[in-house]
Amino acid sequence: MHGKILIVGLGLIGGSLALAIKKQHPEARIYGYDVNTNELTTAKSLHVIDEEATSLREGAEIADVIILSTPVLQMEKVMKQLSQIELKNDVIITDTGSTKIGIMKLAEQLWHDTNVTFIGGHPMAGSHKSGVESAKDHLFENAYYVLTPYNHSLTRVDELKQWLRGTNAKFLVVDTEEHDYVTGVISHLPHIIASGLVNLARKEDERNPLIKMLAAGGFRDITRIASSNPQMWKDIVFHNRSNLLRLLNKWTEEIEKFQQVLERGDDLAISHFFADAKEYRDSLPVRSKGAIPAYYDLYVDVLDVPGAIAKVTTLLAEHGISITNLHIMENRKGLLGVLQINFSKHDDRSKAQTLLTYHNYKTYETA
Numbered sequence: 001m002h003g004k005i006l007i008v009g010l011g012l013i014g015g016s017l018a019l020a021i022k023k024q025h026p027e028a029r030i031y032g033y034d035v036n037t038n039e040l041t042t043a044k045s046l047h048v049i050d051e052e053a054t055s056l057r058e059g060a061e062i063a064d065v066i067i068l069s070t071p072v073l074q075m076e077k078v079m080k081q082l083s084q085i086e087l088k089n090d091v092i093i094t095d096t097g098s099t100k101i102g103i104m105k106l107a108e109q110l111w112h113d114t115n116v117t118f119i120g121g122h123p124m125a126g127s128h129k130s131g132v133e134s135a136k137d138h139l140f141e142n143a144y145y146v147l148t149p150y151n152h153s154l155t156r157v158d159e160l161k162q163w164l165r166g167t168n169a170k171f172l173v174v175d176t177e178e179h180d181y182v183t184g185v186i187s188h189l190p191h192i193i194a195s196g197l198v199n200l201a202r203k204e205d206e207r208n209p210l211i212k213m214l215a216a217g218g219f220r221d222i223t224r225i226a227s228s229n230p231q232m233w234k235d236i237v238f239h240n241r242s243n244l245l246r247l248l249n250k251w252t253e254e255i256e257k258f259q260q261v262l263e264r265g266d267d268l269a270i271s272h273f274f275a276d277a278k279e280y281r282d283s284l285p286v287r288s289k290g291a292i293p294a295y296y297d298l299y300v301d302v303l304d305v306p307g308a309i310a311k312v313t314t315l316l317a318e319h320g321i322s323i324t325n326l327h328i329m330e331n332r333k334g335l336l337g338v339l340q341i342n343f344s345k346h347d348d349r350s351k352a353q354t355l356l357t358y359h360n361y362k363t364y365e366t367a
């Protein structure tokens with residue numbers, strides 16, 4: 001497709017969308033705007049965007065599609081700025097925000113009965129990493145991509161999907177209220193709990209330094225997301241405040257119930273607590289991306305120099321750790337490449353991660 005795309009906010013998500021669009025539509029021109037000029041320059045030098053817009057106005061005036069991928073409270077600010085700019089007649093604006101009610105309400109206020117088509121969006125994949133250096137064209141592969149159009153923007157949903165086809169995501173139209181409730185349950189509350197657990201461990205660590213030394217697979221698995229961008233999560237919980245306050249009450253009840261059965265020493269109820277959770281967790285659909293990985297992946301940053309991959313595989317072989325597959329995900333000259341290693345067992349991935357970290361490699365469990 002031909003056209004000019006403006007990405008506002010060139011971090012992990014904006015950068016990944018830019019790459020996915022460019023892959024599918026090489027003839028499109030991708031413009032970027034970010035308040036952080038370093039991020040913009042990096043995006044240009046990594047060929048994530050074709051052109052840097054020096055102001056929001058400069059990029060917005062010429063764009064056929066505008067994609068907002070800043071933290072959600074900043075998004076409201078940008079939307080208000082956009083409403084003061086004369087945009088192209090048939091422009092489509094979409095966002096990538098993790099919350100939808102506030103954004104859709106504001107879009108309705110700003111652009112109801114105008115020629116601007118606003119279609120809310122939320123790609124349900126990501127990472128605890130932020131910034132354009134972490135952007136990947138395949139970040140959203142097989143993930144759900146929620147769209148929240150108004151009735152009057154429904155006619156342009158297919159056009160937007162065509163622009164976003166390179167994500168290889170599965171599009172799903174969802175009601176905004178339902179979206180914010182569901183993401184509250186499966187994304188926002190878990191982030192609060194993960195950060196709460198880490199804060200608890202941090203306080204205990206002041207009394208007992210063994211805590212940090214012994215923090216192993218279980219603690220790391222459940223708290224990976226606590227390493228996410230704090231500003232982004234502050235904005236999300238503000239936006240989804242009422243759902244989260246209700247969910248936190250339910251969570252407190254759940255934990256208090258467990259506390260009571262533990263105090264009583266009720267072994268049957270304790271077994272049920274774990275068995276019920278296991279049954280539901282095991283029933284979640286297996287996906288190669290999205291909620292649960294189909295196999296155990298480890299991503300390792302490696303230098304783009306001869307022998308770098310052999311070094312990693314030899315290290316694993318010497319320690320009897322079997323791998324099922326290897327994949328080089330990107331390899332730009334002069335920069336780091338990313339090695340994706342598949343393991344059939346969780347235990348093998350944990351051992352590999354510990355070993356490679358010991359040997360000063362940077363490793364991640366998600367791309």
Ligand SMILES: NC(=O)c1ccc[n+]([C@@H]2O[C@H](COP(=O)([O-])OP(=O)(O)OC[C@H]3O[C@@H](n4cnc5c(N)ncnc54)[C@H](O)[C@@H]3O)[C@@H](O)[C@H]2O)c1
Nearest residue numbers: 009011012013034035036070071072074098126127130131
């Ligand atoms: N990270 C995830 O896992 C994930 C997944 C799906 C959706 N989202 C949503 O996507 C959005 C972007 O998240 P991200 O992970 O890419 O964050 P990020 O921190 O990697 O990138 C955000 C970028 O927005 C820029 N920015 C901030 N305010 C701006 C402004 N006023 N104008 C222009 N640029 C501005 C920042 O400088 C930064 O480069 C957020 O709304 C987030 O809720 C995140």
Ligand SMILES: O=C(O)C(=O)C[C@]1(C(=O)O)C=C[C@@H](O)C=C1
Nearest residue numbers: 098123124125126127128187225
């Ligand atoms: O995988 C992660 O690190 C994420 O936190 C991704 C995640 C999620 O909670 O699943 C985070 C926020 C987004 O709105 C969508 C996806």
